[in-house]
Amino acid sequence: MLCGEFQWNGGRRPQAGVAVLGFVMTMTNSARTLRRWNWVHKWSSLVCTVFLLIICITGLPLIFHDEIDGWLDGAQTYAELPKDAPRANVDRLAAQAHQHFPNEVVRAVFFDDDEPQAVVTLAPTQDADLSQNHWMRFDARTGELLKVIPSLKERPLTFLDLMLRLHVDLFAGLPGNLFLATMALLFVAAIVSGLVLYGPFMRKLDFGDIRYNRSGRVKWLDLHNLLGVVTVAWTLVLGVTGIFNELSKPLFNLWRATEVSTLIASYKDKPMPEHLSSAEAAFEKAKTALPDRFISSITYPTTASFGTPHHYVIWTKGNEPLTSRIASPVLIDAETGEVTATPALPWYLTALQISRPLHFGDYGGLPLKIIWAALDLVTIVVLASGLYLWLVRGSSPVERRAAKGRRLSAPLSAPAE
Amino acid sequence: MHIWKWPILIGVLTVFGLLSALLGQFGLWVWLAWIALSVPLFVILLSIKGTSAPKLTREMIAHLEQLDEKDWNSHYQRIKALPRVVASMADPIFSRAYRQSQFLNRGVSEGSDVFGRFSLSARAVFANAATSVNIWFKSTTGELRKAVLFAILDGTLVWALIHIAMPPIIELVIYALVGVGAVLALKNAAAAAIRDAIGNHPDL
Numbered sequence: 001m002l003c004g005e006f007q008w009n010g011g012r013r014p015q016a017g018v019a020v021l022g023f024v025m026t027m028t029n030s031a032r033t034l035r036r037w038n039w040v041h042k043w044s045s046l047v048c049t050v051f052l053l054i055i056c057i058t059g060l061p062l063i064f065h066d067e068i069d070g071w072l073d074g075a076q077t078y079a080e081l082p083k084d085a086p087r088a089n090v091d092r093l094a095a096q097a098h099q100h101f102p103n104e105v106v107r108a109v110f111f112d113d114d115e116p117q118a119v120v121t122l123a124p125t126q127d128a129d130l131s132q133n134h135w136m137r138f139d140a141r142t143g144e145l146l147k148v149i150p151s152l153k154e155r156p157l158t159f160l161d162l163m164l165r166l167h168v169d170l171f172a173g174l175p176g177n178l179f180l181a182t183m184a185l186l187f188v189a190a191i192v193s194g195l196v197l198y199g200p201f202m203r204k205l206d207f208g209d210i211r212y213n214r215s216g217r218v219k220w221l222d223l224h225n226l227l228g229v230v231t232v233a234w235t236l237v238l239g240v241t242g243i244f245n246e247l248s249k250p251l252f253n254l255w256r257a258t259e260v261s262t263l264i265a266s267y268k269d270k271p272m273p274e275h276l277s278s279a280e281a282a283f284e285k286a287k288t289a290l291p292d293r294f295i296s297s298i299t300y301p302t303t304a305s306f307g308t309p310h311h312y313v314i315w316t317k318g319n320e321p322l323t324s325r326i327a328s329p330v331l332i333d334a335e336t337g338e339v340t341a342t343p344a345l346p347w348y349l350t351a352l353q354i355s356r357p358l359h360f361g362d363y364g365g366l367p368l369k370i371i372w373a374a375l376d377l378v379t380i381v382v383l384a385s386g387l388y389l390w391l392v393r394g395s396s397p398v399e400r401r402a403a404k405g406r407r408l409s410a411p412l413s414a415p416a417e
Numbered sequence: 418m419h420i421w422k423w424p425i426l427i428g429v430l431t432v433f434g435l436l437s438a439l440l441g442q443f444g445l446w447v448w449l450a451w452i453a454l455s456v457p458l459f460v461i462l463l464s465i466k467g468t469s470a471p472k473l474t475r476e477m478i479a480h481l482e483q484l485d486e487k488d489w490n491s492h493y494q495r496i497k498a499l500p501r502v503v504a505s506m507a508d509p510i511f512s513r514a515y516r517q518s519q520f521l522n523r524g525v526s527e528g529s530d531v532f533g534r535f536s537l538s539a540r541a542v543f544a545n546a547a548t549s550v551n552i553w554f555k556s557t558t559g560e561l562r563k564a565v566l567f568a569i570l571d572g573t574l575v576w577a578l579i580h581i582a583m584p585p586i587i588e589l590v591i592y593a594l595v596g597v598g599a600v601l602a603l604k605n606a607a608a609a610a611i612r613d614a615i616g617n618h619p620d621l
Contacts, residue, residue, distance in 0.1 A: 199420050207423040208464035226464055229424045230457045233431035322440055357439060364438035364447050371454045378461060 034200060041193035046390060048186040049383050055180065055242070056380045058167040063361055063369050063376070065160055078116050079142050087111070088143035090280040090298060093120055096143065097136045104134065109279070110297045113317075113324075116140045123151075126272075126302045174249055181246035188239040191232060198229050217392050224385040227378050234375050235382075241355035251348050253305060260308065263331065263341045267310040272301060277337035279312060286314040286330040289339050293318055296327065301334045310334055325363075326353050423460070430456050 061068065094106045097120040104122040111118050118140040123132045135149035152161070169176030202225065205211075210222040228235075244251075279298055286295055293316035299307040307313050312332040317324050331340040345353075357363040361372030434453030437446045 198424070202420045207420070208460065210464060223465075227461060230427055230460050231431075232424065233428040234435070234454070234457065237432075237435060325439070354439075358435060364450050367451045368438060368447075368454070371451065371458065374458050375454075378458070 034197070037193050037196045041190055041197055042390070044186045044189040044193060045383075045386050048183040048190065049387050051180065051183040052187055053380065053383050054170075055167055055183075056376055056383065058163040060373055060376055061160065061163050062167060063372050065164075066362070067366070067369075068160060073147075078139050079144065081116075081141050085116075085141045087140050088118065088138065090283050091278055092143055092280075093118055093138055094279060096120075096138070096145065097122055100136060100145075100148065101134055106300055107133065107302065108297055108299045111140060111295060113294050113296070117146070126300070127304050168246075177246045177249060181243050184239050184242040184246060188236065188243070191228075191236050191239060194228055195232055198225060201225065217389065220385050220388055224382060224389060227382045227385070231375055231378050231382070235379055237358055238379075241359035244352045244355040245359055248352055249305075251352055255346055255349055256305065256308075259343060259346065263343055264308055264310065267308075270310060272303070272309045273335040276301065276334050281337050282312040282314060282332040282334075285332055285337065285339055286316065289330050289342055290316050290328075293328070294324070311340060322354075325357055326350055427457055427460060430454075 090109055093109060097106055098104070101122045104124055105126050107121045107123050107126065109118060109120050116139060118138045120136045120138065122134045122136070123130075131152040134151050136145060137147040137149070138145055157165075165171050169180065172179065201221075205222070208226060210226065211218050279300070283295060283298060295314060295316050297315045299313040299315070301307060301309050301311060303309050308331065310333065312334050314330045314332060315327045316330060317327045326345070328342070328345055330342045332338065333340050361368055430453045434450040434456075437453065438450030441447060441450070
């Protein structure tokens with residue numbers, strides 16, 4: 001056994017913090033463990049780097065998607081009304097939208113809490129693919145139609161659409177989501193293993209030192225270590241929240257197949273309602289059921305995965321900084337207009353919703369977005385430099401250290417003659 | 418433990434920044450988030466030394482070494498007269514700390530030429546934030562840290578004014594300019610000049 005391996009602190013009982021630190025330092029001191037961590041870092045990084053580069057590059061414009069959209073659309077003008085002006089009737093908005101697309105059905109109405117706008121979504125059938133959705137933007141107070149947005153099938157892919165699809169699923173749907181979630185998991189493994197390896201290789205250097213007078217490989221190794229360790233907390237958060245976001249479809253489907261199914265079990269054999277009750281009345285019922293929450297959308301009855309066949313699913317969100325990120329639904333019977341349930345979301349969906357702003361960086365104004373973009377650029381440099389270091393590798397420092405460790409340990413482990 | 422001191426501090430600041438904007442979302446908390454999450458970026462900028470950084474020649478170093486107190490004071494007056502970039506450094510607290518550290522004097526004087534290239538906004542933000550953070554890292558005296566704190570607060574005021582007064586697209590352009598300016602200025606002035614002016618650069 002190597003000197004010091006698993007014998008930190010001389011066998012005395014240490015305090016918890018010291019114990020953990022000592023254990024970590026000892027673990028990273030052992031040549032064998034160092035080789036293992038190096039193996040984990042090398043292969044987890046190599047496998048995910050190309051995909052992470054795609055994610056980082058496509059994520060860059062997505063950080064500013066609001067600004068880019070606003071710039072491309074031009075400034076949106078709304079009627080000048082008092083702040084407490086009443087909102088338009090939901091049924092009227094739906095009827096106006098239906099007039100525009102008489103052969104389509106209304107799928108959902110969304111309300112914005114930042115701007116006085118309501119967006120109505122329509123599709124040829126209630127269970128049509130999302131790519132067939134038409135979007136109509138209204139002034140949420142006057143009901144004036146502001147813009148009609150064609151479906152994805154009717155318009156060419158925009159730059160932001162392309163970035164989004166590459167970022168989210170590589171145009172592969174759910175398999176793409178799962179694949180990128182796996183890549184994000186490997187990214188997290190690469191970060192953790194990189195952090196473990198950071199200690200042993202920085203012992204002789206001050207923090208932030210870059211050896212410019214050495215070879216290009218050493219210079220880039222120092223830069224890779226510096227950029228990686230300085231941004232480690234941010235990249236770790238982005239990696240973990242990225243996994244959650246990629247799993248959002250399966251997680252929502254799980255919730256729908258378990259808790260929601262139980263709640264609506266009594267509707268199982270009923271056909272979909274032919275005549276729907278008023279969506280406006282459903283809106284008011286939800287408002288009464290959860291008076292302190294903002295209603296962000298109403299989903300009409302559907303057999304698609306984002307709703308139920310017999311209910312208006314009304315999504316609400318809180319008014320506090322944190323609760324405004326956590327949506328919770330109210331199920332209203334679409335035939336009788338009565339509240340069926342106000343289910344609490346399971347922990348995994350709450351975690352998913354909290355992880356969204358932490359991944360998107362859209363919760364602290366433009367300066368936060370700029371910082372997000374800068375950190376994203378730094379991550380790109382870390383990924384690219386890691387790839388470069390692998391391409392120009394010789395005998396790696398880890399292997400040299402491990403070999404040195406083996407040489408040093410040999411006399412200690414040899415039996416006395 | 419010394420290896421982990423700065424990474425742990427930066428990691429804690431990053432987590433604080435991420436959570437403060439999420440939980441606070443308004444006013445001071447968002448400002449704190451911006452500052453805390455900018456720290457990793459500043460640390461990176463301060464650690465990067467460009468190959469094109471201006472270097473003091475042996476002759477210049479020798480000349481600087483020979484300057485006496487009177488010369489330093491006149492040097493200080495010249496720097497004080499420069500627009501904006503050293504305005505925040507002209508307050509009494511800073512001037513005391515300023516005299517305490519010769520290498521700082523030299524570094525600022527070298528760096529000021531580079532600062533002069535940038536727009537008023539970029540210089541204002543840079544002078545108050547980037548330079549201050551750099552000085553913070555290099556400083557050893559408590560008084561200098563006080564001065565840095567003032568400078569950072571002054572810097573946030575400039576950001577606030579830009580945010581309030583400018584339309585978003587102009588604001589975005591300014592932030593981009595500031596970013597580029599800060600990188601160039603840090604590369605070419607603050608880091609190299611201050612380090613080189615200490616006189617113990619390995620190449621000297």
